[in-house]
Amino acid sequence: MIKRNSLFICAIVAIFSCSFSNASGQQTLRQQIADIAGNISGKVGVYARVLETNDTVSFNRDEKFPMQSVYKFPVAMAMLKQVDAGKFRIDQPIKILKSDLTTDGHSPIREKYPHGNVSLTLRELLDYNIRESDGSACDILFKLMGGPAKVNAYVQGLGVKQINIATTEQAQVQRNEPATQYKNWSTPLAMTQLLEKFYTMPILSDSSRSYLLYLMSHSGPGAKRLKGLLPAGTVVAHKTGTSWTVEGITAAHNDIGVITLPNGNHIAVTVFVSDARATEEERDATIAKIAKAVWDAYAH
Incomplete structure (x- = not known):
């Protein structure tokens, strides 16, 4: 009986030691990020x-940050959902008029x-929207789906409430109206929740x-951000x-994504840098250093 009790006590101590170690490690990582x-x-x-262990780390996770082109990720999700529903075909030709092109900002199509x-x-169009971060492609996708409010409703319907998609690319890239971009915002927690749902749940077809x-995975911009030091x-x-x-x-300098670790696990991560x-x-390096700190903490 004494031996059995001793084994039980040892097991409890081991569990609490492991929990303390994990909490201590997360606090150390959070301090590195800070x-x-x-x-x-x-x-x-x-x-x-x-994603496989639910270990998390956060810093200003509930603050609102302007997304800029990060919102092209949920825009693509919303369009692909409509493809899955049969409303569009992935190889359907879309007629593009001059009036569909953004007048400013990045647009290889223009x-x-x-x-x-x-x-x-x-x-x-989806390729241009994600791999090239093309503003015209994004606004054409908005137009096909009925505008930003429709995409916002799709995201909200997934249970991700702290993301707001309110304006087109044409509106948010106007230099004489810099406040407009702040209408498209997300918290770091909400964007990572959206990444997790996309990656782990059957909300889109295979x-x-x-x-x-x-x-x-083949997106061109931002090679020195999340990927920079990995x-x-x-x-x-x-x-x-x-x-x-x-x-x-600089109002927004961001990168969000899913990183594959050498042990086969995956980290969904959002890093926003605002104002x-x-x-x-320096902005690139901030994101790269944070991603490397997260990598170092969870890669083993």
Whole structure:
């Protein structure tokens, strides 16, 4: 009886020791993130979750941050949901008029077809929207789905409430109306929740989920952000968002995504940097250092 009680006590001690160790490790990681965030003039928000273990770390997780082009990720999800529902076909040609093109901001479609009058498939538009972060592609997708409010309703319907999609790309890239971009906002917690739902739940068909993962894994912008300090070859399915820099202040410099760890686990992570008085290199480095700290904590 004494031996059995001793074994029980040892087991309880081991459980509490393990819990204390995990909590201590998370606190150490949070402090690392706080230290990194403290080295840049601006607001930083972080939420990361290991999808297989539910380990989390956060910093300003419930604060609202402007998304900029990060919102092209839920825009793509909403469109692919309509493809799954049979409302559109992935290879359906979409007629593009000059009036469909954004007049400012990044748009390879506008650069290539400045007068419009061209048809691109829905698959091509989704590719431009994610891999090139093309503003015209995003607004054409909005137009097809009935506007930002429809996409916002889709996200809210998934149970993710702290994301607000309110304006088009054309509206948020206007330099003379910088406040508009703040209408498209998310908390770090909510964006990571959306990533987790996308990655782990059957809210899209297998083919739609795989296609969006492919686009995000081959996205061009932001190579020095989440991916910047991770080992070469690390799979990072991500979407960036970047605003103009006006009078030395960059309203949004973001990266969100799912990182595949060497042990086979996956981290859904959001890093938002807002209202920063810093160079592009400093903003990139802030995101990269945070991603590396998270990687180091959970990679083993």
